[in-house]
Amino acid sequence: AQTVTQSQPEMSVQEAETVTLSCTYDTSESDYYLFWYKQPPSRQMILVIRQEAYKQQNATENRFSVNFQKAAKSFSLKISDSQLGDAAMYFCAYRSKGTDKLIFGTGTRLQVFP
Amino acid sequence: DAGITQSPRHKVTETGTPVTLRCHQTENHRYMYWYRQDPGHGLRLIHYSYGVKDTDKGEVSDGYSVSRSKTEDFLLTLESATSSQTSVYFCAISEAHREFMSGYTFGSGTRLTVV
Numbered sequence: 740a741q742t743v744t745q746s747q748p749e750m751s752v753q754e755a756e757t758v759t760l761s762c763t764y765d766t767s768e769s770d771y772y773l774f775w776y777k778q779p780p781s782r783q784m785i786l787v788i789r790q791e792a793y794k795q796q797n798a799t800e801n802r803f804s805v806n807f808q809k810a811a812k813s814f815s816l817k818i819s820d821s822q823l824g825d826a827a828m829y830f831c832a833y834r835s836k837g838t839d840k841l842i843f844g845t846g847t848r849l850q851v852f853p
Numbered sequence: 854d855a856g857i858t859q860s861p862r863h864k865v866t867e868t869g870t871p872v873t874l875r876c877h878q879t880e881n882h883r884y885m886y887w888y889r890q891d892p893g894h895g896l897r898l899i900h901y902s903y904g905v906k907d908t909d910k911g912e913v914s915d916g917y918s919v920s921r922s923k924t925e926d927f928l929l930t931l932e933s934a935t936s937s938q939t940s941v942y943f944c945a946i947s948e949a950h951r952e953f954m955s956g957y958t959f960g961s962g963t964r965l966t967v968v
Binding site: 743745774776781782783784786789830832834839840841842843844845846 | 884886888893894895896897898901903911941943945947956957959961962964
C-alpha cells in the first residue's frame with residue numbers, strides 16, 4: 740500500500756522569505772499523481788499544486804513550486820516570497836492512476852511571521 | 854460557488870446516539886468520498902462511492918455506514934457514536950475519469966464532538 744510521509748509537523752518562516760515543506764512517499768507504481776493542499780484556519784481544503792509522475796518538469800503555480808524527485812520518491816513544496824496568508828496546514832497527497840482515492844500525509848503547520 | 858456543501862457544520866452529540874452527516878453536490882460528479890481529519894493522522898478515508906448505490910469501505914470504516922440513493926447526496930452515518938469518533942469530517946467529490954489528473958473538491962467540513 741502507498742504511504743505519504745511529512746516529517747515536519749511544524750515550520751515557520753518570515754514574511755517575504757522562502758520556505759520548503761518536505762514530503763516523501765512510498766509506492767511501487769510508476770505512474771501516479773501528487774498534490775499539495777492548503778488548509779487555512781477556515782478549514783477549507785484548497786488545492787495548491789499538482790504533479791504528474793511521468794512529467795519531468797516541476798510544476799509551478801505563481802509563488803508555489805515543487806521539487807519532484809521521482810527516484811528518491813520526494814515531492815517538496817517551495818513557497819517563495821512568503822505572505823501572512825500562507826499560514827496554514829499543508830497536506831501532501833498521492834493518487835494512483837489505478838484508483839481515485841487520495842492518500843494524505845499527516846500535514847505540516849506553517850507559521851508566517853511579519 | 855459552493856458545488857459541494859456539508860451539513861451540519863458543527864454538531865455535539867452524546868455517546869451512543871446515531872448521527873448522520875450529509876454531503877450534497879451540484880457538480881454531477883460520479884465519485885464521492887468521506888474522510889476524517891485528526892491531529893497527527895492527516896485525512897483518512899472512511900467510505901467512498903463510485904455512483905448511486907455503489908459504495909465501498911476505506912481504511913477507517915469501522916463504526917460508519919454510508920448511503921447514496923441519488924448522485925448528488927452522500928450520507929455518512931455513525932450508528933452509535935463514540936468519543937473516538939470526535940473529529941472533523943470532510944466530504945469530497947471528483948470528476949474521476951481514471952486517466953484524468955484531478956484533485957478533489959472538498960466540502961467545508963463538519964466538526965463532530967461526541968460527549
